[in-house]
Amino acid sequence: MGLIPLVVARIALANIRARRRLDGVPTLLVEKGKILEDNLKKEKYHVNDLLEELRLKGVFNIADLNFAILETSGQISVQLKPEKQPVTVPDMNLSATRQGLCANLIIDGRILYQHLKLVNRDETWLREELKKQNIEDMGQVLLASMDGNGNLYIDVKDDQLEEFNVLK
Template sequence: MLLILIRTLILYLGVVIVMRVMGKQEIGQLQPYELVIALMIADLAAIPMSNTGVPLANGLVPIFGLLIAQVFISYAALKNIKFRTIVCGAPSILVKNGQLVESELRRIRYNIHDLLEQLRVKNIANIADVEFAILETGGKLSVIPKSQKRPLIPEDLQISTKYEGIPTTLIIDGQIMSNNLRMIKLDENWLERELAKFGIDSHQKVLFASLDTNGKLFWQLKSD
């Protein structure tokens, strides 16, 4: 049992390293060749994990071989558009100017019921309201509503808005995010002084804290 546990941990670490090097894409965003490689890696790891008679190298070597293949294909697809089209395919326009593109639907065998479902998920009930619906190479549907059906934005009313940006996380579960502090040119002493203004004598008592682009500090203490 101990041997199986050790082999499992080794293979687990190997697969985690490989998946980290491959990138951060979600399963639904994987290109076809990336999905194939992910499935093959899972199968290769399962064989030596369950069968102690199979050397670990028989699983690890092919796994890292697939990693090299994936990196090579990704780099080639990045540099060569034609090669990318071959391995990844091309986006398909399913709706154009409120009309179904029947020939494209038949070519890729995409069901109209599925298309309507995906439009409803994006809060679009009427195909006539769609300027373009594009099936991306990763399998997701991108929908561009007609200009008359898009939500109203400040620019439409010629209203100027201030820059918002995103808040910078400073503390998570009592741990200071030092890199984030350095990024905004602040330090831990500043943070401790700011917390002290609210009667907080230690950052370890803070569950979460962030600083927005207007300099406002948000914080929440741990429940205990």
């Protein structure tokens, strides 16, 4: 029994026809922004499953897609239409600067003093920055972090945002 997977793997490596039969082939699910229903049915894939996987890939509008392919691994690969692809630094003929990681300064209301020291700041500076955002109590802060350019991000606990959920 232990030899069967080894023999099958050897056959798949040696013969492309056998590989396609054993491993399968990728399936085109979206072509030029149009869902290929027959291929969805063939793969027993529901439209909701497709939409979820696309959202996980950062695609929220199916019209932005050139192609979506269901790979043999079960993952979906996407190619955006050229006009929807993000602009890269080389596209703009710019040189990239190193960004580094963000330093978390407050997590769940607790100051991370070691991280403050790493970014050459102190608690006084941090409290002043919080005051500028009308935050008096450190316990209100869920997360405060600083990026490599010195920009401070602050997210407070219990944000009262109006919910607009089209996924229900």
